[in-house]
Amino acid sequence: MNTHSHNHDTESIGDRRLGFAIAINMLLTLAQVVGGILSGSLSLIADALHNFSDAASLLIAWVARKIGRQPADHFRTFGYKRAEVIATLINLVTLVLVGLYLAYEALWRIYEPQIIEGWMVVIVAAIALVIDLATAFLTFTMSKHSMNIRAAFLHNVSDALASLGVIVAGTLILLYEWYWSDTLITLLIAAYVLYQAATMLPKTIHILMQGTPEGIVIDDVITAMQQVTNVINVHHVHIWQLDEHQNALEAHVLLSDYSQLDKVKGELKTALAQKFSIGHSTLEFEIKECKYDQC
Template identity: 35%
Template sequence: MEKSQLSGGRFFAVTVLNVVITVFEFIGGLLSGSLSLLSDAFHNFGDALSIVLSYAAHRIGGRQQTRTNTYGYRRAEILAALLNALVLVVVCVILAVEAVRRLWHPEHVQGTVMLGVAVISFIANLVSTILLNHGAKHNLNIRATYLHLLSDALASVGVILGALMITFWQIEWVDPVITILVGSYIAWESWPIIKQTLGILMEASPDLDYDAIAHDIEQLPEVEGVHHLHAWQIDENNIIFSVHVNMDNLPLDRIEPIYRQIETLLCRKYNVNHVTIQAECHRGEHESLFYDQNDWRHE
């Protein structure tokens, strides 16, 4: 499946499904008095907005580089993923507060209405989740939206179980309890996305074995040392890498093949996409692998 196929018809189909589910659950929640149904309706409304945001960021992220954005626009998808995950957590907190209030002040719930709406909602959420399943494996932005939909499907299962307990055993306190449990799970699953997106935006180094990288580069012919190594990510799939390399005083036509060897090594073994190399003879040869602003005294 190509990226363009995923970003077009499937995004549109998922958006329409979520809008329909939102209206259906909102009406069902009002008629049944179920907090978990109403919470799921608001959750689905947030999902519809999330999908639109995700689609817009997906399209923006596919734009070509420009003079003002030489690395392109892929960070738009990271921003969308962060916003989607944060919205999920905020919604979960709000619903948990309301659920606790209902535990102390129970309200009557019509289990049969709640059950029918929950079953239909579960089927629709499951279809939406399947539509975005493939893209979630390769794109952090789509993964955040996929998590929204997966959490809705899970919430619908919880609502179904709660509706059965209310219908057959009149255990009405289960409605807010399910809301709290599902919300806790959603917040827990959102945290890794928040952590990863913040790391990318703060230009944290990707998880690579830097000592092994330095060792592999130093094993190449003519390379004497490695220092001032930097690595960061544009998005979860594209790693940018720069490094200073000490080598003998060689003419340019002999240095370029060494550059190609380093680039090939980093690409094939460490999945680095973009490499910038600065060759030096003795400058920085005593400096650390990672840049230290105090290293200037050695120059």
């Protein structure tokens, strides 16, 4: 099996996993809405909306994956891979909003403790926890290699923690009337959600702002390029990420001998690829002390 076929099979498996995760989250949302209406539990309906946001985050990630595979065209000459970075930003921003909302709810309950409406809410939360863990399991492996899927994965982890919080706090309240446990657990979950979002947001924004890839120092790149024979100077260097996995560079290269252009260009591109994982490079060559019409 060639690499292209293997990648295609991996992508197909990933799409099926995401599709299944979206489906079970939508079914859970529907079940919670019905359960909330029948039991008169507002908290169940609120949790249904939370699960719907998880399904939406997975759908955004799935659509972005589809768009990201589109080949480059005359509208998007670098291709569409940044669709996944944009989807990551959308999901991370909503994750921050979820974290802030959880913190707000937790602090508000200090003044107005929420009464858990019987064991039914705890049981439904347990079912939701199972679904959330199943969804997280489906996306965990994919999240290691894609910030887009990682952001959606964090949505599901946050929801799983929220469901776990309902079970623990609800049980403690029903058995011992420890209302403070609800506030404490919710604040801990909110802190975790905000921390995870804060660790990913800077990297996502850095890519969209065309920042230098993490782990690459421009001076090191220039030094490595200037070590190639016949290269006198390298300037006007720009390095950025096309997407999460592809680095790009453009630079001006001053040569001492223009007759060695093809050899120098090959050596530069090899050095950039091997030392800095820069697969896309655009080099403009100049000759030392040339006349204007020869440069």
